[in-house]
Amino acid sequence: MDIKLVVGLGNPGKEYEKTRHNVGFMVIDELVKALRAKGPFEEALSHVYKARIGGKEVILAKPMTYMNNSGAAVYNLLEEYKLSPEQMIVVYDDLDLPLGHMRLRLKGSSGGHRGVESIIKYIGTQNFPRLRIGIGRPKKKEDVVKYVLSPFSPEEEKVISQVIKKAVRCLMRAIEISPEHAMEYCNRQDLI
Structure with a gap:
C-alpha cells in the first residue's frame, strides 16, 4: 500500500524544539526541506506540509497536541485525508535503540x-508502519522524563544529524517504492 502520510511525533513550542523527544519533528523538518514541501x-x-515525490502526493505532519495526545491528531489526519493506518508512517524517538x-x-x-x-488507542490498531529513531537510555532509570525532554549534547548532535539525513532517505524510499522495500536500507546500521 502506498504511503501518503508521514507523521513525526514531538512536542510543540520553542522549549522542546531541540529535545530528544522531538526527533520526529526534526525528521519532518528535514523532509520538508528535501521535498520543498x-x-x-x-x-x-x-x-x-504537502509535497510530491516520484509523482505521488504526500502529506507531512507534526501534531500540535503534545506527545502524549498524538493519537487525537493522527486520528484527525487519517479522517481528513481519508487514509488507512497502513498508508501512514509514524516517526518517533526510541529509548530502546x-x-x-x-x-x-x-x-x-x-x-x-x-x-x-495514544495513536494505537485512537485509531484502534497497531498495524501501521513506524520509523523508530534511537536516542539511547539515560544512565539512571528515574531520569527518563528529564532525559527525553533535554537537548542532545554537541557530540550527540553530530550523530543525530546524520541519522536524520538517513531517516529522510529511508522515508523517501518508503514513499516512492514501499515500506517493505525500504526496510533493508533503513535497518542497516552501517550507512550512518
Whole structure:
C-alpha cells in the first residue's frame, strides 16, 4: 500500500524544539526541506506540509497536541485525508535503540512510547508502519522524563544529524517504492 502520510511525533513550542523527544519533528523538518514541501497549514490538530515525490502526493505532519495526545491528531489526519493506518508512517524517538540506530517496522506495539500508545488507542490498531529513531537510555532509570525532554549534547548532535539525513532517505524510499522495500536500507546500521 502506498504511503501518503508521514507523521513525526514531538512536542510543540520553542522549549522542546531541540529535545530528544522531538526527533520526529526534526525528521519532518528535514523532509520538508528535501521535498520543498508547501506549508505549514494548520489542519487536523497538526502543522501539515504537502509535497510530491516520484509523482505521488504526500502529506507531512507534526501534531500540535503534545506527545502524549498524538493519537487525537493522527486520528484527525487519517479522517481528513481519508487514509488507512497502513498508508501512514509514524516517526518517533526510541529509548530502546542506541543513539545512531533506527528501525523501520510495518506494525507492532507501542514499546512503552506514550505518543504511539495514544495513536494505537485512537485509531484502534497497531498495524501501521513506524520509523523508530534511537536516542539511547539515560544512565539512571528515574531520569527518563528529564532525559527525553533535554537537548542532545554537541557530540550527540553530530550523530543525530546524520541519522536524520538517513531517516529522510529511508522515508523517501518508503514513499516512492514501499515500506517493505525500504526496510533493508533503513535497518542497516552501517550507512550512518
